[in-house]
Amino acid sequence: MVVLEKKGHICDTIVSLYHEGKRVDPVYRKMKVEPLGVLSFDTETREEFLERMKKVVEEYQLDIRFWNEAQKVQVLDDGFLVQTGGGLEIKAPICVVAIGVFGKPVKPSYPIPKEVKDKVFFALPKEPLKGKEVLVVGGGDTAAETACFLANDNKVDLSYRREKFFRINPTNMCALEKCCDEGKVKLLMGTDIEGLEEKDGRVLVHFKDGQDRVYDAVFYCLGGMTPRTFLEGIGVEFDGNKPKVDYYGETNIPRLFLVGDLALLKGSIMAAFNTGKKTIEGILEKYGDLVK
Known part of the structure; x- marks a missing residue:
């Protein structure tokens, strides 16, 4: 498994949008979200959250290719070809898109001089x-x-x-x-x-x-928007403003999954983590022979 990251660090939303010492909540307001996987956490500071996620990366020895933003995803007969801004071309039988929405902040309707x-x-x-x-x-x-x-x-x-x-x-x-x-x-x-x-x-x-x-x-501080142009360029279908996905996050394109806020449209950190757990279950259930 290879993880493509557009920045030089993990958790860019937290790094970029959360100031030093800011509280990181697992759920939004009074939402009730039961954790499904191993990433359960209680409210903690920005620094505590980032340190814990760093340990997760180390513990599971994740292969993260930093400074490699996915710029194009081509659908092939036997999988996907992903081209990055860092010059990589990666071919894989399954593709999971977890780019979130805050990488593209909502901007005002009037121009900024x-x-x-x-x-x-x-x-x-x-x-x-x-x-x-x-x-x-x-x-x-x-x-x-x-x-x-x-x-x-x-x-x-x-x-x-x-x-x-x-x-x-x-x-x-x-x-x-x-x-x-x-x-x-x-x-x-x-x-x-x-x-x-x-x-x-x-x-x-x-x-x-x-x-x-x-x-x-x-x-x-107007929120973020779904990177619709990127997803539609791959061929992902939308229902209104929300990409069409099933319970496991699989799109209309077989073996292409969306996780996190892309699948939820609006949620919380724990809800986003839960979508990742569901996606893994779906991959193992439907395409286990491709990843073992």
Whole structure:
């Protein structure tokens, strides 16, 4: 078995989108998800999660080819030919796609001017911001966590198009309310953005209600989207916005499986792990002779 990884490390969603010390929850909000495999865990920090997953890789001696993003998957009569950005060509009888959705963040409908692109973020930058005026856009857990994290060293506004939050879990809601009570975060509820432009080296934000505000940086926390173009290029069929898969995650293309958020559309880490367990069961049951 070979694992193709587009980055130089495992768990890129956690590495890229979770700030230092951030809590990693196995389930989303109050979902009830019973673990099916060996990857069960309780809530832990980002660092604890990454260390544990590193040990899993070492224990099972996984063959991971880093810096090899799958760019093309060709369906053959006897399997698949996968071509990577790192120059590899791998032929295999079975292909499992586990690329998630957060590699492609949802972007706003309006264009981001090139003059301010270096001040607009979809994840926390490697170099922390300090002493800046920052706008965070979004209404979910990531938006709340990002706002609270940035508020430690910056002045933060949080813009959400609805009048009240309904997707933030209780822990993050309490943290956000505390930041607001302490004057670290200002909520801009019921606000929608019309567009951005550059002004004196900063970002001028035009809101649809007519007000304009200027910031040093803008963070969009709008979630992720299924890499539909990539999947449809392979031949995967969709039912609305969701790829068609069976209980085991097998698509309309025999021996091509989707796992994780690709199969769930929306779920949690533990639910995503569970899809991997189901897929392995399906592979062994239907195609065991090809992998033994």
